[in-house]
Amino acid sequence: MLKKKYTVKESRDFSRIIQKGFYVKNQHFVIYQMKNELGYTRFGISVGTKVGKAHIRNRLKRQLRAIIDNHNFSYSNSKDYIIIVRKNCLEATYQEMKNEFEQLFEKVYNKKENVNEKK
Secondary structure: OOOHHHEOOOHHHHHHHHHHOEEEEOOOEEEEEEEOOOOOOEEEEEEOOOOOOHHHHHHHHHHHHHHHHHOHHHOOOOEEEEEEEOHHHHHOOHHHHHHHHHHHHHHHHOOOOOOOOOO
C-alpha cells in the first residue's frame, strides 16, 4: 500500500510538477516527472471526470496504486511523478494497463535529469 508520505496530495504540487516537469505519454497514461529535494520518490495519480463516474475512477486509481506498489523496489530516485490516466484505460484489461504503465515508466525513469524540463 502506497503510504501517505510517498504521495503527492497538494494541488500546488500537482500544478508545479505539471507546469515545470518533463513528461512522456502513450495511449493510456501521461507521466510527469520532476526532481524533488525530499530524498524519496512520490507519486500523484489523477483521473479526470471525463473518464467516468466516481466508482470507475476510483477503480482505476486502485489498480494503478497496486501496479506501483508491486514494483516499488525500483523507484528510489528522489523525484515526483504525476500520473494522469486517460480515457483509453477503460477498454484495457488490468494486464494491458500494467504493461503500458511499466513501459512508459521505464522511459521516464531512465531519462537524464533536466532533459526537456520546462523552465
